[in-house]
Amino acid sequence: MPVLNWIGKEAVVNHDKEVPFRLLKKVKSASVGENSQNLIIHGDNLEALKALMPYYYGKIKCIYIDPPYNTGNEGWVYNDKVNSPKIKKWLGKVVGGEAEDLCRHDKWLCMMYPRLKLLKELLREDGVIFISINEEELYNIKHICDEIFGEDNYLTTFTVKVRHEDRILKGDKDFHEVVEYLLMYRKSKSYIPLKREIDNTSILEYVYEIEELNKNSTEKIIGSKKVKVFNPSEFKVIKRAPAEKCLKKINIRGSIKEGNSSGRYYMNYLNGIREKYRGCLIKVEGIGADGLGHRYFLMPKDENKSNGDYFQGVPTERPQSKEIPYPNFIDLEEEFNMVGYEGNIDFRNGKKPIRFLIHLFKIAGINNESLVLDSFAGSGSTGHAVLEMNKETETSTKFILVEMENYAKDITAERIKRTIQKENYKDGFEYCELDKPLFNEEGQIEEECSFEQLATYIYFTETQTNIDKKKIEKNLIGDYNDISYYLLFKEKGKNILNKLFLTKLKKDKQKKVIYADKCLIDDGTLGKYNIQFKQIPYEVKVY
Numbered sequence: 001m002p003v004l005n006w007i008g009k010e011a012v013v014n015h016d017k018e019v020p021f022r023l024l025k026k027v028k029s030a031s032v033g034e035n036s037q038n039l040i041i042h043g044d045n046l047e048a049l050k051a052l053m054p055y056y057y058g059k060i061k062c063i064y065i066d067p068p069y070n071t072g073n074e075g076w077v078y079n080d081k082v083n084s085p086k087i088k089k090w091l092g093k094v095v096g097g098e099a100e101d102l103c104r105h106d107k108w109l110c111m112m113y114p115r116l117k118l119l120k121e122l123l124r125e126d127g128v129i130f131i132s133i134n135e136e137e138l139y140n141i142k143h144i145c146d147e148i149f150g151e152d153n154y155l156t157t158f159t160v161k162v163r164h165e166d167r168i169l170k171g172d173k174d175f176h177e178v179v180e181y182l183l184m185y186r187k188s189k190s191y192i193p194l195k196r197e198i199d200n201t202s203i204l205e206y207v208y209e210i211e212e213l214n215k216n217s218t219e220k221i222i223g224s225k226k227v228k229v230f231n232p233s234e235f236k237v238i239k240r241a242p243a244e245k246c247l248k249k250i251n252i253r254g255s256i257k258e259g260n261s262s263g264r265y266y267m268n269y270l271n272g273i274r275e276k277y278r279g280c281l282i283k284v285e286g287i288g289a290d291g292l293g294h295r296y297f298l299m300p301k302d303e304n305k306s307n308g309d310y311f312q313g314v315p316t317e318r319p320q321s322k323e324i325p326y327p328n329f330i331d332l333e334e335e336f337n338m339v340g341y342e343g344n345i346d347f348r349n350g351k352k353p354i355r356f357l358i359h360l361f362k363i364a365g366i367n368n369e370s371l372v373l374d375s376f377a378g379s380g381s382t383g384h385a386v387l388e389m390n391k392e393t394e395t396s397t398k399f400i401l402v403e404m405e406n407y408a409k410d411i412t413a414e415r416i417k418r419t420i421q422k423e424n425y426k427d428g429f430e431y432c433e434l435d436k437p438l439f440n441e442e443g444q445i446e447e448e449c450s451f452e453q454l455a456t457y458i459y460f461t462e463t464q465t466n467i468d469k470k471k472i473e474k475n476l477i478g479d480y481n482d483i484s485y486y487l488l489f490k491e492k493g494k495n496i497l498n499k500l501f502l503t504k505l506k507k508d509k510q511k512k513v514i515y516a517d518k519c520l521i522d523d524g525t526l527g528k529y530n531i532q533f534k535q536i537p538y539e540v541k542v543y
Contacts, residue, residue, distance in 0.1 A: 001151055004143035007103075008095040008110045015094055016114040019050045021543060023446070023453055025435035030409050032417050033428020037398045038383065040416065042408035043434030044090075045375040049118040051434060052400065053543060054460035054467070060122045060400075061370035063129040064360060064382055066352060070108045070136050108137055109144065115375065116148050122373060123187040128155070128364045131183045132352065138181050149185040155193060156328045158182035160356070162336040182330070184363075194365050195323035326363050332356050344422065345415040347379035347407075357385035361397075368395040377401035380412040387416070387425040396427075445537045447492070454540075455487050458515055461541040475504065488516035489536065496520060497533055505529065515540070 024041065041048045091110060119129060129149075133141055138157075146154060160180045335353035342354060366372065366389070374382035386399040403412045413431050420428065436446050438457060445454065452469065455477040459467040463480040471478055475486045484506060488495040495517040502521070505512060512531045519526075519533040526533060534540070 001146060002143070003147060004109075004140065006109050007106045008091070009113070011095045012110045012113050016046075016050070016117045017543075019046055019114070020437040020439070021053075021457065022047050022051045022437050023435040023449060024051055024432045027431045027433055030413055030431035031429060032420055036428040036430050038427060038429035039400045039432060040377070040380070040383070040408065040413045040429050041400070041402045041432045041434065042404075043402070044404050045402045046115055046118070047434055048402040049115065049122065049375060050543075052122060053118070054456045056122055056371065056400070057460060057464065057466055058122070058124055059371055059466065060373045061124050061127050062361060062364040062366055063119055063123060063127070063373045063375075064357060065119070065129070065374060065376045066132040066350060066378060067112060067376050068108070069134045070104060071134070105137070105140060109140060112141065113144055113148075116144065119373075119375065120148055120187065125188045126190040126365075127187045128191055129185050130360050130364075132160075132180060133183065134177065134180050142183060145183060145185055149187070153186045153188065155184040155186060158184065158328045158330055161329075161331045161333050164333055164337070191365070193325065194363060196326055197323050330356065330359065343379060343381070343384055343415040344418050345379050345411055347411055347415075351379050352381045354381055354385040354388055357382055358389050361385070361389055366397055368397070370397045371400065372397060373400045375402040377403040377408075377412050380415045383416045383429070384419050387419065387427060388423070390427065391423065391425060439537060439542070443537060445540070451487070451489050454489050457543075458487060458540060459485055461543050462513065476506070479510075482510055484510055484512045486512060486514040488514070493517065495536065499525075502529060
């Protein structure tokens with residue numbers, strides 16, 4: 001496999017192991033709700049990913065990232081030239097004096113490589129990662145992802161239409177950029193690409209019954225005309241049989257009463273993708289249980305026929321469907337055009353539509369209680385999309401957002417807070433800041449570190465698995481592969497392994513690893529109880 005080299009690569013290939021493990025400090029005043037499993041973290045995403053390891057190693061089902069595109073556009077809120085003071089400082093520290101000679105592509109690759117390595121470790125075996133990018137760094141990131149995730153785990157590169165051909169973009173050069181790209185990789189072959197269920201009949205041949213007309217439609221300008229738009233999130237839509245399967249035509253002069261609203265109507269996102277369906281909305285009275293009540297239908301519209309002819313009757317059967325692969329072309333031009341209004345937050349640069357993200361979640365196979373991670377969170381679209389998906393599907397997927405810029409609280413968290421209030425989402429989130437490193441400059445454990453934090457870290461470094469906090473029993477923090485792990489960490493200077501503590505151990509012959517500040521038991525007694533003593537902080541592994 002060809003390997004991409006660049007100036008500074010040797011310094012960053014293993015840098016993820018050198019990143020200090022930092023503690024997470026919860027900020028209650030910026031959080032919403034109690035004990036939510038959703039997280040918004042403010043801090044450098046490289047250090048944040050490292051801090052997440054003991055808690056989420058191998059647990060993330062879907063990762064979506066929208067990193068800086070490295071276009072050199074200094075006008076963006078999120079500086080995407082990778083020439084910001086934070087990145088320059090980090091490069092100078094990690095790469096050294098050589099960093100002064102790096103071109104912007106070298107800098108970008110140095111920034112991305114260790115972050116992608118940590119992201120891979122956080123993925124479940126059946127997990128996937130999506131990476132939005134444009135052509136500036138498309139081929140470079142494809143090479144390093146092949147190296148990190150493996151060529152066999154590359155699935156596809158989606159072409160994503162994000163704007164109309166005639167909509168001029170400031171900064172366009174020789175060609176007008178209409179599309180962006182989206183790389184998809186899996187952690188391993190445990191993930192098998194999913195298929196979508198469709199039928200082969202043209203969308204214009206169908207009648208759609210709207211089962212619940214409980215919200216007003218939204219109005220948008222499409223072209224030069226004002227139209228009404230319906231989404232499945234607002235109405236429960238049932239796709240019915242082709243028009244020729246209908247019981248009868250509706251005669252507007254007959255005994256069945258009907259009424260229709262003026263104007264054009266569109267139904268978006270049928271079959272999980274965006275499909276424009278033009279028709280008229282009909283209320284048919286006397287159709288329903290025992291001929292009572294009424295139903296609403298979205299009928300195909302034929303411009304060449306009069307009103308009395310093109311309304312179709314109630315369908316009698318459903319069409320046959322089949323499964324086909326998802327296309328690697330995503331046309332969400334309209335949603336990208338309107339994305340500036342989503343979330344009630346002024347953040348127009350790089351924001352992604354929530355419908356785009358929900359579409360990716362379906363491809364990833366998100367199910368109940370999955371975890372979604374976005375380490376370049378921006379305005380928080382990924383968190384918003386998770387909450388909306390949960391509401392629509394009545395599931396409980398959780399999100400983790402990481403944002404390094406100072407607007408993490410005022411924009412990222414604020415957007416999620418506003419959408420929770422506006423849309424009446426049932427979940428909240430915990431807002432966290434990156435705290436001090438676990439080890440201070442003298443190599444000692446920071447005094448702010450709690451028993452649970454150190455127990456979580458130690459158990460992870462010993463077992464490469466995540467601790468089950470519910471199974472912690474006083475000093476016993478967990479069992480793994482026939483080894484019991486204990487931690488004495490209450491008050492500095494009093495964490496002593498002595499004969500009194502031996503009386504508190506489980507009465508079995510299983511090996512016991514005990515972390516403490518001091519040990520006052522002789523080697524013979526330790527051997528008799530099958531104990532391995534590890535001194536804090538010197539024998540706490542650095543991950």
